[in-house]
Amino acid sequence: MAELDWNDIKVFLALFRGRSVRAAAGELLMSHSTVSRHLTDLETSLGAVLFTRSRDGLLATAVAEQVFTKAEQVESEVLDFQREAESLDTELAGQVRVTSPPLLSQYMLMPHLASFTRKYPGIEISLNTSYSIDDLMRGAADVAFRFQFNPDDSLVGRRLPDFVERAYASPQYIANHWFEDNKTNANWIGRGTIDPGHRWITEGPFPDAEVKHQISDLLDQAEAAKEGLGMIVSPCFFADSLDGLVRIPGTGPVSTRPGWVLTHPDLRSSVRVMTFVRFLVAEMTKQEALIKGDTV
Template identity: 60%
Template sequence: MTDLDWNDIRIFLALYRGGTVRRAGEELVMSHSTVSRHLTELETSLGAVLFTRSRDGLLPTNMAKQILAKAEQVEANVLDLQRSAVSLDSTLTGKIRVTCPPLLSQMMLMPIIADFTRSYPGVDIEVTSSYSFEDLMRGRVDVALRVQSAPDENLVGRRLPDFTEYVYASPEYIEQHWFEGEETNAEWLGFGGGAEWTKSSPFPRAKLRHEIGELIALGQAAAAGMGMAIQPCYYADQQEGLERVPGTGPVAKRPLWALTHPDLRNSARIKTFMRFLVDEILKQAPRITGTPV
């Protein structure tokens, strides 16, 4: 027990939550062998087995279940200490960790970050792509862009323009098909979630074909004439070979939020970055909502 430290607790929690050495390694950015070695050392230090191996992964023992709450309390205390240290920062230097959905980082975020770093050369930006609010709650990132109607009540931030989605297809595909009210001989391109979503779409009886698992690839498939696709207009309106299907309006409006943890909002660099980020995104409201300037 005398050798137990914060890294041991981090590894224990990552293994408990992830259920496999591989997932824990991905979360902690450690190799499979390093995580396994630390687990062996941790169990030796405690004098107890924490996980049993099964075909489905790691199963926590009774000992692991008993110490989980204590480990999470240590994690909460460490994260609170880290956030307090950041909040006391009064300089515009250091690192800001930002996360957002992949399409946002690819199509909108990078020019904003480039402008910010030119204005504040003492700040380094680390960008990751994810959808989870846990990134903020567990201290892995400082700022998150999230598309969700109701963010966690323990986070603070600013609601941004709603990201609006329309129906798109290639000009040739539109010309080759007919669209009359809710009726069409065009076909939908699938994007996960089965066919249930088509019932509330502009063409609820249109056939569904194919399955494209990534938004940019979905847009490319529509541009190639494979069918109709629902796309965020801030992306699709900029893409060659895509047009809004005639007679259709907005399909969905999804609230966008810029969020941070309450303990970080007094940090000079976080506060400055949040203000800069929000201002720049607000300038792009027509592109985001799909309305004329």
Template identity: 45%
Template sequence: MRNDWNDLQIFLALEREGTARAAANRLKCSHSTISRRLDALETRFGTKLFDRTPDGFTVNASGARILARAQQIEAEMLELERSVIGDDIRLQGDIRLTAPPPLIEFLLFPMLRDFRDQYPLINIELVPSYGYADLSRRDADIAIRFSDKPDDHLVGRRLPPFRDSIYATPDYIAAHWPDGQPEWISWADSAAFAKHIKATPFPKAPINWRVPSLHLQAEAAAQGLGMASLPIMMGDNNPRLTRVPDAGVQDGRPAWLLTHPDLRRMERVRVFAKFLAEAIVAKSDFIGG
């Protein structure tokens, strides 16, 4: 039985995302397309492949039997795609770049403008995310990641160190130094944050606020809720914040600019990766404090 690759893509997207809406967003198609193609695939197999629940789609026993084969077909198709596009030597077309949102906002935007001035036929699609896009599945072409060790199958280079410092408002500092008890504004994962602040001058200060994103942590600090550990490129450029006394600087996790090895032969990816790496190195003082 011949199975259409597009239908298998929808099957895999539903298995990974769990809902038709999320699968549609992943594949950049409509919710109705997801439903229609899934119906066609299940009709072709003569059985339901998912259990429908109030929370979404869960692969059932029939779906599990085709999952491994669908993943194998996907790997073969992606390998073929990377092999073909890797021979593309044109300095035009699309490049998808993923990076954490603050990095895009505070560091990359001016670089992207300069790159576009030099290469007007190359279009950059930004994927702001704290998560790890799957470069093997071409969720992105280039990723900037913070990791102690990047995946072995990816290639790239280590970037200059990104450092953090500790910020609060001048009024908060005046009220809590030298004799007060400042409070931390933490990440959502307070256990990981507790490990992070061991290297700061305030490892025993209470963690009384848990805020899920850097932007909200900066805003919470700017509104006087406490002190926040922020990337220097972010905190130093917030006019409402200043470094707390004796804040020092702390090393963040190692930063990497990465791509899939099959894409190194794509000229526009090679040129863009080289441009970004050189531009970020030139901003070492800005990101390292």
């Protein structure tokens, strides 16, 4: 058997998890042809076919199912080695890989990232927008900004202020509808695939209001509300900054979610990572009133 290449194994894991060349290429930032080449090299090294194609994507063969657990163990050992090596840095230079929900990065983080890089010009920021905590577990990120009530016990967390959501609509939409106690003839704009069961509505001020339209992206949802398609529940730090949206009169906070800055415990001795974490936590804590919606 030929010597195995770690990059081939990494591609195999991405293909096994994503079940398509497109998904693996996107995760690894490789071209489709490069992913296919690595798969061919690995299958040649093993002397076995690992995937077959179907209309539903790639199907793992019995051999692939057998080697997946071993490949994950290799991945874990390589990531442990990388984290340990990175934790030995003593200089404020190098890269800090950050993952954040898109709305937070677009409407809150950017000024802080700019201030941080001006203060520490030797550090380069790599930002990826994502909702998955697997970014940290698989070594794809050093720092994750997340909204969670109970972060994974295996991660190191710094608490941010609680992020508050309220109900919003356009001034004209509010003027054209009536709101009495918990009743209204207005409608909510649904969140689509984010929450197809609309659980957030039961926590809101108008639990019996009809749901019309389905818009998963929160930025698009806000634009729809500005155009009069209905009411939305949105984070205060975002919605309060938009022209054309106002809080629905007589309503209070709908939900409160703890904010966290999370890192892998192996990176606690990384000077650049922990310097980044302390800086961002301090700057975002200064914006507690904005985050909680106390500025309006």
